[in-house]
Amino acid sequence: xxxxxxxxxxxxxxxxxxxxxxxxxxxxxxxxxxxxxxxxxxxxxxxxxxxxxxxxxxxxxxxxxxxxxxxxxxxxxxxxxxxxxxxxxxxxxxxxxxxxxxxxxxxxxxxxxxxxxxxxxxxxxxxxxxxxxxxxxxxxxxxxxxxxxxxxxxxxxxxxxxxxxxxxxxxxxxxxxxxxxxxxxxxxxxxxxxxxxxxxxxxxxxxxxxxxxxxxxxxxxxxxxxxxxxxxxxxxxxxxxxxxxxxxxxxxxxxxxxxxxxxxxxxxxxxxxxxxxxxxxxxxxxxxxxxxx
Numbered sequence: 001x002x003x004x005x006x007x008x009x010x011x012x013x014x015x016x017x018x019x020x021x022x023x024x025x026x027x028x029x030x031x032x033x034x035x036x037x038x039x040x041x042x043x044x045x046x047x048x049x050x051x052x053x054x055x056x057x058x059x060x061x062x063x064x065x066x067x068x069x070x071x072x073x074x075x076x077x078x079x080x081x082x083x084x085x086x087x088x089x090x091x092x093x094x095x096x097x098x099x100x101x102x103x104x105x106x107x108x109x110x111x112x113x114x115x116x117x118x119x120x121x122x123x124x125x126x127x128x129x130x131x132x133x134x135x136x137x138x139x140x141x142x143x144x145x146x147x148x149x150x151x152x153x154x155x156x157x158x159x160x161x162x163x164x165x166x167x168x169x170x171x172x173x174x175x176x177x178x179x180x181x182x183x184x185x186x187x188x189x190x191x192x193x194x195x196x197x198x199x200x201x202x203x204x205x206x207x208x209x210x211x212x213x214x215x216x217x218x219x220x221x222x223x224x225x226x227x228x229x230x231x232x233x234x235x236x237x238x239x240x241x242x243x244x245x246x247x248x249x250x251x252x253x254x255x256x257x258x259x260x261x262x263x264x265x266x267x268x269x270x271x272x273x274x275x276x277x278x279x280x281x282x283x284x285x286x287x288x289x290x291x292x293x
Contacts, residue, residue, distance in 0.1 A: 034246040039171065054076060089168065204222055218249075232268055
């Protein structure tokens with residue numbers, strides 16, 4: 001296999017996104033690294049992006065930061081200009097990337113954000129098309145449906161109007177239900193809300209947390225055990241781990257997640273993504289389908 005240059009990888013992704021038009025019951029997923037993903041089903045429904053960190057804004061703002069990218073972004077921020085919407089889970093810069101948003105706002109891309117962040121984002125980006133998301137209140141974006149779900153990073157917080165500061169998202173695309181947790185820990189309330197959504201695919205962080213990271217201001221997430229246990233508890237057809245590739249200072253070994261899954265839940269399907277990779281998911285019972293050559 002020939003290794004692609006950064007430019008070749010970008011062109012491949014853009015070509016795949018433009019040419020993807022899937023039948024009901026199928027979605028395409030592309031990893032952008034960290035927790036960022038692109039999602040597309042039928043072409044008429046458009047492209048969704050979640051938490052795209054497509055810059056080195058963190059390091060540019062603070063050259064001494066420990067958050068240094070392990071690899072370059074697979075796309076440029078402006079490449080998402082045709083997205084139906086970009087979903088943001090919370091305010092940390094590797095999820096709410098100021099450089100990516102600065103490129104997308106002039107292009108008119110709609111931004112779905114936890115409602116408590118909308119006022120500050122409107123101040124920073126006056127031309128932004130902001131859709132304030134509230135926990136448990138579904139949103140419709142054309143034929144796409146979004147369920148803002150509870151997230152706890154490190155705990156659940158609301159503003160005085162009841163709008164959250166962080167969210168996970170349940171997304172129904174082309175008849176497939178996907179849960180992207182954003183950054184979160186686990187609680188009974190979170191488990192109940194996600195179970196009620198009934199995801200086919202769950203996307204969960206596996207980098208955990210510890211005393212020393214928290215002392216440096218790095219909030220913890222699900223551990224690899226919790227992510228695997230949660231996927232099994234939810235009866236998900238596929239689990240996709242997050243937060244294991246981009247920042248060496250804030251990750252756990254993905255092999256631990258794989259080993260635990262194979263030991264405890266050998267029937268649980270999973271997929272480990274390389275940055276820029278496309279994965280096609282089909283719900284059980286869908287007719288055979290192959291992408292065009």
